[in-house]
Amino acid sequence: MKHALTAMGLVLAATTATMAEDKIVVEFAYPYSHLFDVTYEAILPKFYQAHPNIEIKMRATYESYEDGTNTILREAVAGTLPDVTMQGLNRQAILVEKGIAKSLEPFISAEADFAKDGYHKAMLDLGTFDDAVYGLPFSISLPVGYYNMEVMAKAGYDKTNLPTTWEEVVQACVNLREAGVDNPMFWGWNITGNWFLQALMWSQDKPTVQNADLQLDTEEGLIALTTMQDIFQGCEMQNLEWKAALASFSAGDLGMMYWSTSAVGAVERAMGDFTLVTSEFPGIEASGPMGLPAGGNSAMLVSTSEDPAELEAAWAWLKFITSGEGAADVARTTGYMPPNQAANEIILADFYAENPAKATAVRQLPLLREWQAYPGDNGLAATQIIYDGLEGIVTGEFDDMKELQKDLTDDVQDLLPSGS
Numbered sequence: 001m002k003h004a005l006t007a008m009g010l011v012l013a014a015t016t017a018t019m020a021e022d023k024i025v026v027e028f029a030y031p032y033s034h035l036f037d038v039t040y041e042a043i044l045p046k047f048y049q050a051h052p053n054i055e056i057k058m059r060a061t062y063e064s065y066e067d068g069t070n071t072i073l074r075e076a077v078a079g080t081l082p083d084v085t086m087q088g089l090n091r092q093a094i095l096v097e098k099g100i101a102k103s104l105e106p107f108i109s110a111e112a113d114f115a116k117d118g119y120h121k122a123m124l125d126l127g128t129f130d131d132a133v134y135g136l137p138f139s140i141s142l143p144v145g146y147y148n149m150e151v152m153a154k155a156g157y158d159k160t161n162l163p164t165t166w167e168e169v170v171q172a173c174v175n176l177r178e179a180g181v182d183n184p185m186f187w188g189w190n191i192t193g194n195w196f197l198q199a200l201m202w203s204q205d206k207p208t209v210q211n212a213d214l215q216l217d218t219e220e221g222l223i224a225l226t227t228m229q230d231i232f233q234g235c236e237m238q239n240l241e242w243k244a245a246l247a248s249f250s251a252g253d254l255g256m257m258y259w260s261t262s263a264v265g266a267v268e269r270a271m272g273d274f275t276l277v278t279s280e281f282p283g284i285e286a287s288g289p290m291g292l293p294a295g296g297n298s299a300m301l302v303s304t305s306e307d308p309a310e311l312e313a314a315w316a317w318l319k320f321i322t323s324g325e326g327a328a329d330v331a332r333t334t335g336y337m338p339p340n341q342a343a344n345e346i347i348l349a350d351f352y353a354e355n356p357a358k359a360t361a362v363r364q365l366p367l368l369r370e371w372q373a374y375p376g377d378n379g380l381a382a383t384q385i386i387y388d389g390l391e392g393i394v395t396g397e398f399d400d401m402k403e404l405q406k407d408l409t410d411d412v413q414d415l416l417p418s419g420s
Contacts (some may be wrong), residue, residue, distance in 0.1 A: 030086040031062035083303035090373040135298030136322040139336035148274040151255035156178040170234030200224035203289035260360035264335025291369040378415035
């Protein structure tokens with residue numbers, strides 16, 4: 001962080017003198033420009049109106065949450081950290097463990113009007129480590145179903161009979177193909193952090209990791225893998241890169257897409273002339289999922305400054321974007337849910353009634369579970385191993401799910417702290 005000297009314009013037409021004002025610059029880095037650029041464009045004018053002495057300097061955006069974590073780890077070594085970083089909810093722990101993230105408790109305790117009750121407890125807990133808050137959640141997502149109702153109508157579907165189980169999704173794919181739809185569905189196996197694998201695990205109320213042990217070698221793990229295989233094979237799903245999948249759905253080529261609610265705003269801005277409906281994430285059983293992983297990101301203070309004024313400026317930005325109007329703009333511009341209860345229940349009182357496609361995830365809030373990271377220094381490597389395994393199911397490289405279950409368990413467990 002540094003002080004920037006900003007030249008002001010002429011005060012009077014006949015005056016050639018300029019005035020200068022010291023501003024504190026807060027360096028800020030965040031992921032997914034295609035989702036969040038529009039959000040910060042909405043937030044910044046409001047922040048500057050409230051804090052004219054602070055300038056937010058945006059760094060190059062992270063390609064993904066994994067990229068964001070790797071970047072911060074490198075910058076910590078190089079001494080080039082930003083002041084505030086947005087990190088995936090499942091990537092906060094490693095920054096706390098390595099002493100890169102600063103506890104927010106001193107700032108919170110100094111706030112006369114700061115109420116932790118403004119945040120959903122389950123959400124605030126996602127950034128709490130050893131009873132101290134290190135990350136304030138900025139955007140929260142859950143997996144949902146996206147439907148192009150004009151395409152779905154070709155096979156006799158409307159809002160009343162959308163699939164509620166994965167078996168019904170596969171049957172819908174068959175029906176859509178018979179109706180002439182070439183590519184009925186995309187299922188987001190390749191979303192960051194093995195999120196959809198965890199969605200199938202939590203659907204059975206089973207964590208993916210427990211006490212540093214991978215739980216993929218359980219009955220629930222096998223069901224998760226075989227369910228994926230059934231979906232990919234039964235729907236003859238193309239192995240699309242995730243950006244291509246979002247573009248294909250927005251163009252009206254897909255009937256169904258299962259993805260994070262985060263993309264609703266981006267889809268609505270890019271979509272062709274069709275009716276978009278979102279609905280609850282289907283379940284393995286007819287009773288629906290027992291839980292779903294909370295996606296999204298959290299604002300963390302990683303500044304190396306020791307100047308109290310600079311740290312207070314960073315805190316002012318961090319607090320602004322996670323509360324009040326700042327948090328509300330997350331919902332207005334994306335499909336994420338604000339983590340702040342006041343934003344959801346007061347500022348956005350009528351918003352979800354007027355924007356039903358963004359309301360689906362809110363209805364699923366009781367299912368909120370932790371988005372888990374693989375513990376230890378090899379967590380990102382473990383993520384990649386599972387990613388490669390899931391892609392092998394999509395491409396047909398792996399057809400024996402029991403064998404894949406064993407191979408993934410052995411390879412990942414060796415990378416975890418309890419591995420031998």
